Structures are given as C-alpha cells and as structure tokens.
Amino acid sequence: MTDEGGSFHPLRLDAPREEVLARAAGLIGDAWRSFDHARPEEPPLDERLGALLGAALPERPSPALEALGDAARILDESIAQPRPRYFAYIGSSGLEIGAVADALAACYDVNLAVYAAAATEIETQAVRWLAEFVGYPAGFGEFTSGGTVSNTTALAAARERALPGTRLEGMGGIRAAVYCSQEAHYSVARAVEVLGIGSRHLRALPIDGQRRLRPEAVAGAIDRDRADGIMPVAVVATAGTTLTGAVDPIDSLADVCAERGVWLHVDGAYGLPAAAVPSRAHLFAGLERADSVSIDAHKWLYLPKACGVVMVRHTRDLVSAFAHEQGYLPHQGRALHAVDTTLEYSRPFRALKVWLAFRAHGAAAFREAIERNLHQAELLYQEVARHDDLEALAPPQLSTVPFRHVQAGVVDPSAHNAALADALQADGRVYVAAAEVDGAAYLRPCFVNYRTTDEDVLALVDVVREVGGRLAGGGR
Numbered sequence: 430m431t432d433e434g435g436s437f438h439p440l441r442l443d444a445p446r447e448e449v450l451a452r453a454a455g456l457i458g459d460a461w462r463s464f465d466h467a468r469p470e471e472p473p474l475d476e477r478l479g480a481l482l483g484a485a486l487p488e489r490p491s492p493a494l495e496a497l498g499d500a501a502r503i504l505d506e507s508i509a510q511p512r513p514r515y516f517a518y519i520g521s522s523g524l525e526i527g528a529v530a531d532a533l534a535a536c537y538d539v540n541l542a543v544y545a546a547a548a549t550e551i552e553t554q555a556v557r558w559l560a561e562f563v564g565y566p567a568g569f570g571e572f573t574s575g576g577t578v579s580n581t582t583a584l585a586a587a588r589e590r591a592l593p594g595t596r597l598e599g600m601g602g603i604r605a606a607v608y609c610s611q612e613a614h615y616s617v618a619r620a621v622e623v624l625g626i627g628s629r630h631l632r633a634l635p636i637d638g639q640r641r642l643r644p645e646a647v648a649g650a651i652d653r654d655r656a657d658g659i660m661p662v663a664v665v666a667t668a669g670t671t672l673t674g675a676v677d678p679i680d681s682l683a684d685v686c687a688e689r690g691v692w693l694h695v696d697g698a699y700g701l702p703a704a705a706v707p708s709r710a711h712l713f714a715g716l717e718r719a720d721s722v723s724i725d726a727h728k729w730l731y732l733p734k735a736c737g738v739v740m741v742r743h744t745r746d747l748v749s750a751f752a753h754e755q756g757y758l759p760h761q762g763r764a765l766h767a768v769d770t771t772l773e774y775s776r777p778f779r780a781l782k783v784w785l786a787f788r789a790h791g792a793a794a795f796r797e798a799i800e801r802n803l804h805q806a807e808l809l810y811q812e813v814a815r816h817d818d819l820e821a822l823a824p825p826q827l828s829t830v831p832f833r834h835v836q837a838g839v840v841d842p843s844a845h846n847a848a849l850a851d852a853l854q855a856d857g858r859v860y861v862a863a864a865e866v867d868g869a870a871y872l873r874p875c876f877v878n879y880r881t882t883d884e885d886v887l888a889l890v891d892v893v894r895e896v897g898g899r900l901a902g903g904g905r
C-alpha cells in the first residue's frame with residue numbers, strides 16, 4: 430500500500446490502500462455468505478495451495494491482491510468452526526460483528542498491558558456486562574486468551590491466598606492440593622503443574638449418575654489431605670464439562686468450601702452462558718458464592734477466538750498474585766497497571782468484540798441464540814431415540830449430546846464409532862469428532878453455533894446413519 434500521507438517506508442504494498450481494503454471486504458463478504466449454509470463437502474487441498482506450500486521465503490514482493498486471494502484460498506481450504514454443520518469439540522461461530530471488532534482493534538493495536546484510556550475503561554465495562562449477563566457479582570475481571578489462561582490465573586490467585594508468599598518463595602516442598610471432577614478440563618491439570626502444585630496432587634474425584642462432581646467426595650478428600658498435612662488450595666467446579674456438558678453442583682460445593690475456608694473456582698469456559706437463560710439458570714445456583722469464575726466468549730457467546738474472561742469477587746486476590754514493580758513500568762500516578770493483575774503482559778483489545786456485540790445485538794438476542802442451541806441438543810436427543818441404530822449416552826444437560834451408532838452385527842461398537850468419526854470427517858458433509866466416555870467411543874456433537882439450524886441437526890442424524898450403516902457393512 431503506498432503511504433498516502435506521502436512518507437516513504439520499506440513496507441509499502443503495490444496496490445492503493447482503498448483497493449486492498451475493498452478486496453478484503455469482498456473476501457469477508459464471500460466467507461460470511463459461504464457460512465450461511467452448509468457446503469456439500471470439505472474441498473481437498475488444491476494444486477495452487479500445493480505450489481504455495483513448496484515456496485521458499487519470498488525475498489521480493491508479490492502483488493498484494495494476488496497474495497490476498499491466496500490467503501482467502503487457504504482459509505477456504507481450512508476446517509472452519511463457523512460452518513453450521515461443524516459439531517466437533519466446542520466450536521465457535523466467528524460472530525460477524527466480532528470479526529469486524531477484531532479488524533478494527535487490530536488496526537489500533539492498543540496494548541492492554543498498561544492503562545490504555547478508553548480501551549481500559551471499556552474492558553472494565555465489558556467484564557461488568559458479562560458478569561451481569563451470567564449473574565456473578567464480580568469485583569473485578571479481565572480478558573484472557575481463553576479458559577486455560579483464565580483457570581491458571583484463578584488458581585494462581587487461590588494458591589497465593591492459601592499459601593501467602595509462595596509466588597516469591599516457591600513451593601519449597603510444601604504439599605498442596607486442588608480438587609475437581611474426574612471430568613474437569615485438562616487445563617486445570619496444566620495449571621496445577623505450572624503452579625508447582627503438581628498434577629499428582631490434583632484430586633480428580635468421582636462423579637454421580639449425572640456425571641457431576643460429588644460434594645461429599647470433595648469434603649472427604651479435603652479433610653483427609655488436611656489430616657495428612659497437605660494444604661487445600663482450591664476446589665474447581667466445572668459448569669459444563671467438555672465431555673458431556675454436566676454442571677457440577679456449585680451451591681453444595683460452595684458449602685463444602687465455606688465450611689473449610691477453601692477457594693471455589695467455577696470453570697464455566699464452555700457452559701456458563703447458559704446461566705443467563707431461564708431454562709437452565711437453576712443449574713448454576715450458588716455461582717455468586719464462587720471466589721473466581723472463567724467464561725469463554727469464544728465458545729458459547731459466538732465471538733471469534735481468542736476471548737476468555739476470568740472474574741474474581743475481590744480484586745485484591747489478583748493483586749496479591751501478580752502485582753510487581755519493574756523499572757520499565759514504574760507505577761507513577763497510577764496505582765495499578767493491568768499487568769499487576771494479569772498473567773499475560775501484552776494483551777490485545779479483546780473486550781471490544783464483546784462490548785460491540787452486546788451493543789449491536791443486545792443481551793436478549795444472545796439468550797435467544799443460546800436457547801436455540803439448547804433446543805437443538807434436545808432435538809438431536811429425540812431424533813436419536815427414534816432410531817434403533819442410534820443410542821444416546823443420556824439426556825443433555827446443556828448443548829452436548831454424546832451418542833453412537835449401534836447397528837446389529839457390529840462386534841465392537843467402540844471401534845466402529847471411532848472409525849465412524851474418521852469416516853464422517855472424510856465424507857465432509859458434517860464435521861463431528863469422537864470422544865471416549867467410560868472407555869467407549871461416542872460421537873460427541875456440541876451445539877454452540879448460532880448459524881446451526883434444526884435442518885442441520887437432522888442432517889447430522891441422516892449422515893451418521895448412512896455412513897455408519899455403510900461402514901458396518903449393512904448399507905442403508
């Protein structure tokens with residue numbers, strides 16, 4: 430882009446700024462149109478891409494518009510979660526206004542490591558809006574790259590409260606423990622490892638018939654550890670497990686924690702947005718009693734990655750864990766920099782997309798979209814029940830519905846369903862992954878995309894039965 434301000438610098442493009450922008454806007458429009466409906470298959474990587482992949486580091490420039498076209502081709506040949514029949518893992522939707530916010534924020538490239546005037550104030554407001562949306566009385570919160578960093582941040586604060594001074598002295602042989610369900614997300618184990626507590630001291634405890642952490646198991650484990658001289662650091666309640674969407678009983682866990690003076694963290698990275706809708710709010714009773722909470726806007730709030738939020742009841746807990754003084758960041762008149770409460774240093778202006786999305790759509794539209802996904806999970810569960818060759822694990826608690834293909838004559842249903850997930854991905858009409866539940870492979874669709882329609886849910890059932898039947902040798 431020539432510098433239309435007239436100054437000369439080495440990083441100029443060969444096309445005028447407005448032309449590059451117009452082309453980029455056209456490509457974004459193409460992408461959005463292509464996400465409006467499912468496509469019949471995932472395209473194979475083509476020859477042009479093959480040639481690009483073989484290219485060495487370019488010393489000389491290519492025409493900017495040609496390079497942009499290639500970038501669009503790469504994206505089109507990538508597996509994109511915003512497509513309406515992407516049901517694997519916990520996807521995201523790349524909400525359009527969120528993508529626009531990201532483009533704008535990237536232009537200004539504000540750094541939220543330190544006070545950034547309006548951006549800092551909007552980050553505070555966006556946290557407040559999110560807290561209000563899910564009903565958590567946050568004293569403070571901040572944007573992170575996602576659930577992993579949010580959980581680590583919260584557990585760092587919990588460790589410092591349980592063992593003051595550990596951030597300076599290290600664990601020095603102190604034995605400490607964290608308690609969670611056996612189906613908590615791996616990021617909890619990772620946090621415990623990097624915090625020096627050690628994943629051997631992560632008590633991954635038994636679950637009940639609805640796959641929820643048992644409060645009495647937590648109470649017993651804490652009491653046993655205390656008797657053995659092991660310091661309990663935190664209990665992690667998962668509000669929407671990654672595997673099945675189970676919501677741990679937050680209120681009862683809060684009782685266990687309150688009686689024992691232990692930090693309660695709620696990992697709502699996936700499920701917490703459902704606390705905002707009337708049909709599921711009761712599952713999250715007691716949320717207001719948690720010391721900290723994680724929620725990912727890049728999951729069930731439809732925004733583009735990476736956009737997590739960690740909230741705490743008391744600001745001082747994050748300050749105790751992260752505040753510091755460095756010559757290159759003197760505090761001067763300002764009491765705290767953002768880096769005095771965050772794990773990250775440089776942070777992009779992630780809050781803008783949440784703020785703009787709530788402004789442009791209103792909270793009611795988000796509640797409606799979440800209810801629609803919950804309805805789609807119910808619809809899938811009912812459809813599965815209608816067919817003899819399908820079997821669901823259990824009624825959905827949120828928007829995840831593990832189920833499997835169970836055609837007569839299949840000797841090893843687990844191997845069959847693992848192979849079926851591969852076959853479905855190769856087929857390309859729907860994208861679903863396998864997951865292991867109680868040692869058996871299930872297909873595990875999760876509905877967190879606002880573009881998914883009921884028709885897409887019915888298509889999932891049809892394609893699974895067709896491909897599953899063929900794979901089992903029976904055809905259909």
Ligand SMILES: Cc1ncc(COP(=O)(O)O)c(C=O)c1O
Binds near residue numbers: 614
């Ligand atoms: C319950 C839960 N916690 C944490 C995470 C990790 O989130 P991220 O991938 O944003 O780091 C996930 C991811 O799926 C999750 O489901």
